[in-house]
Amino acid sequence: MNKSFKIAAAFLLIPIVFICRASAQNIDPIVKTDRGYIKGLNEDGIAVFKGIPYAAPPVGPLRFNPPVEHGVWKDTLSAQKFGSVATQNAGKKVIGSEDCLSLNIYAPKIDHQKRAVLVWVHGGSMTAGAGKGENGHAFADKDDIVTVTINYRLGVFGFMYLGDLNKDYATSGNNGTLDCIMALSWIKHNIVAFGGDPNRITLMGESAGAKLISAVLVSPKSKGLFQQYIAESGSVQCIRDTVTARHERLRVLHAMGKGRYDIQTLLKLPADSLMKAQGIACSGIGGNSFFGPVADGVIIKGDPYQYAAGKNMPRIKALIGTNKIEAALFMAGDDPLQHPDTGILRSLFGEDYPMVYKAYQLELKTNAPYDAAAKVLTQYMYQMHSYRFAKVLVQNRIPVWMYRLNYDKASNLGAAHAAELQFVWNNPGLASSPDMVKKQLATNMHKAWVAFIKTGNPNGGTLPQWPNYSNDARQIMSYDSTSKAIGLKEIYDDKNFPSAVFVLKGNN
Template sequence: MYILIAPLRGGKRLLLSAAVATALFSAPSAYSAAAPQVDSGQEILVGTSAPGLAKFMGIRYAQAPTGDLRWKPPVPAIVASGTVDATKPGAGCPQGKSPWGTPSSNEDCLFLNVTVPTDGKGMKFWQRKPVMVFFHGGGFTGGSGDVYDADALAKENDVIVVTVNYRLGALGFLAHPALDAEDHVVANYGLLDQQQSLRWVRDNIAAFGGNPNNVTIFGESAGAIGIYTHIVSPMAAGLFQKAIIESGAPADEALQAAEDQGKTLAQKVGCPADASPTAAACLRKAPVDALVSAEATPIATIIDGKLLTGPITDALKAGEYNRVPVINGTNHDEGNLIAGFMFDLSGAPLAAKEYNKALQSIGSFIPRVGFTDAAIPAIAKTYDPEKYKVPGLAAAQVITDGVIACPAYEINRIMAKYSPTFEYEMADTDARSIVAPPISFPYRAGHFSELQYLFNLSSITLKGTPEMTDAQKALGKQMRAYWANFARTGNPSGKGAPAWPRFEEAKAGPVQSLNKPQSRSVTNFATQHQCDFWASVERK
């Protein structure tokens, strides 16, 4: 067994045998000599090992955002001295109960996890492996990085995977006149955390064997909204070289609208709604549980003027963004899981008489990809609930096509003008439902379902969920290879998998259908999801 001894912030790097490394350290250690270690010159991170892997968990990338640091940009972590336990995850950020994570009230939560492939002789840092940094979803209110076990992704494809915690809900996404009057970047604190984690990766990942100049960011759902934002954010320039957007939307809202929501939250926790320092002090003293209970966090980023200077779509149309290669894709039945949570799992299946009211809710669900009330008659005619087995399926199809699939497709037509773009649709309609019980219609390839092919999600998988079939396992291996090929070269195509053509503006496609028994390129995506119709719908 070998141990990597490497500075986290530059300098010489050595690969030493366990015996030699042990002799070099004068202080006794409580850890096994076989445990993987990274030496920063000040602190020694001690992780865990498994066949072909070294894992470092609960690494602090920023100081605890507590006290006066609540609703402030993240402050880089203070490097400790001595040995640091990196064998277990850090606390998740404050959140309530959800399918995506564990309830928490601990604000000291800005941690990340690093999974490194090895060959039994150390981490081979000189190879400068591609790095993939994942930002989880959960509506900006739930989830944590440790849920996403990246062992297979890293080991099969010789890439380093980093998963990240970031501030959520009212503590991560809050605009308020008192806070916004302070002299710092405001509102999108969770996204500022994500960018700070990328700075940590830039400064430190070489010690783990990673290439700081070959970093791919990827995220799902709310995490994908974050990816859209980093792509257009001037503050993220140079922090990544490629991006993967999974089931996201270019969703943002104006600072004034966000401040109005912040005023409401402040009043709920007994604080003023004005711009006074007294109001800011009151908010910083508010109990975490009270803030989590009172939050009504939009599924959108906030146009604060610095991290996000204007609407995401406008920046993309103008070509004024970080022009990196992008994969941007969706799942075949995105809306099935979302509609299930909105209706069946919130009381009862959607009734036909409530269909138009449900469309109003869907139209206001996510900013920029919603639709006006004036558009509802045309939508109700196009997606007539009488043509579906149950009204909930009609509503689900509206979400799939109108809120997620077609907006992603239109964004790809825009980005393809300026930078290499690839689109996928995860189309395994037999995908397991791992986070929600049965409802009045099947989930099929619903929202979130592609992640079980990329990560081991056993920590949040419902008991009794069947194992993947052999064909699904093969699809997962293929998808992990596509993602890693893209991280390595900027092109998902590679040995042993069907070619994945680049999305071309002139052709408005193609789209790679990820499915068993074999993935393939298709040209009927826009027709299947009625994107011509949605192009005529008035958005809000």
């Protein structure tokens, strides 16, 4: 073979090599889990696995019961489509399925790098939403973070307390909490196969998601399953006592128009019937506060603040915050809520409403009705509880960073509830926004969250310096037209208001 022929042959082989590499990059990834092999997708250059079951379907006799391990599958399981959303009301329709316990993984690369892991728990008043509501590509594609989004049981299936009817169902009010813990356990045991580090897991949620992960945090059963916690607009204020939880169940059953129900009857009722009754019980603004985890003495032992202050509290790192005018989202188009009377406040706060009404009347002396309502509702629904929890964590020598979204043009409602999500998840739509402040907010917030997830500290690079929160200096990161750390002169706290936002007593 002469020299010229060898050179020509070499050039002919070059395209073949590139073709092989390109084909390898486009092959759908297959990973082995502890339950069997799963096949995902090559999506936008990364490996994505959708609808992975992390527990057995909670149906039939497993309804209202804690999640149990999924059985082993023999053939490779397809993980190329999102699993069903949890059963929920969507207007006049019931959507989803009780067979909903699945998660989605966005893996930058299937290797042994042991990347930081983000686990997202969605919001939706604990009655709506799904893990697929946020796109894991936001943190996986460019930030090299293994991102997991999960589904959990909602409403009556996730949080209806039956422990007073039958001790075998003592933890039924925490099924949604236990789903989250089961998902974390699955991730802890399997994430290495997806290029993730089981010892660098950050649990993040917003609104009901933040409240749920706070309940998870103060449950001894979650200890060791994650190392960091990001709570956006939510804390332990969703945890209710068993009396409140029992009365909530009675409201749902009363909405069915029949008498008493035993466990066996509830197990056999069609999901649509339960959802219809739930829709009636949760109608109006009060539905935002109706469901939540329960201090059942088993999963959540008691007062969440006492646990957070104790020696058994996990040594996590925490990033916690709220938005300036959270309540604006709920007040939009709701005239009664813009001028709340005792009836409206009772639907939101149950027996706690007189304290909120008193604060509102006092605020009316110096503020217009809308501004007074927005301020007081924001304080009692969100801000007060986030700062209370941060205070206890700091006292227990747990590192905490606090933020507040203050930018008045964050949305058409101002710095309202959920307005921070577009910035944290670096919404692609912001790239075409003429608002340069919004673009900078997205850069600052997303990069700070990434830094925290990867290093346990939200500082780095050119980001505004963000000091640890202390109960003396009370420095927080203010995300505004100019983002910077500020010290709060005072923090509102109604000492008489209990840890739970919603409380029912007596014959409610």
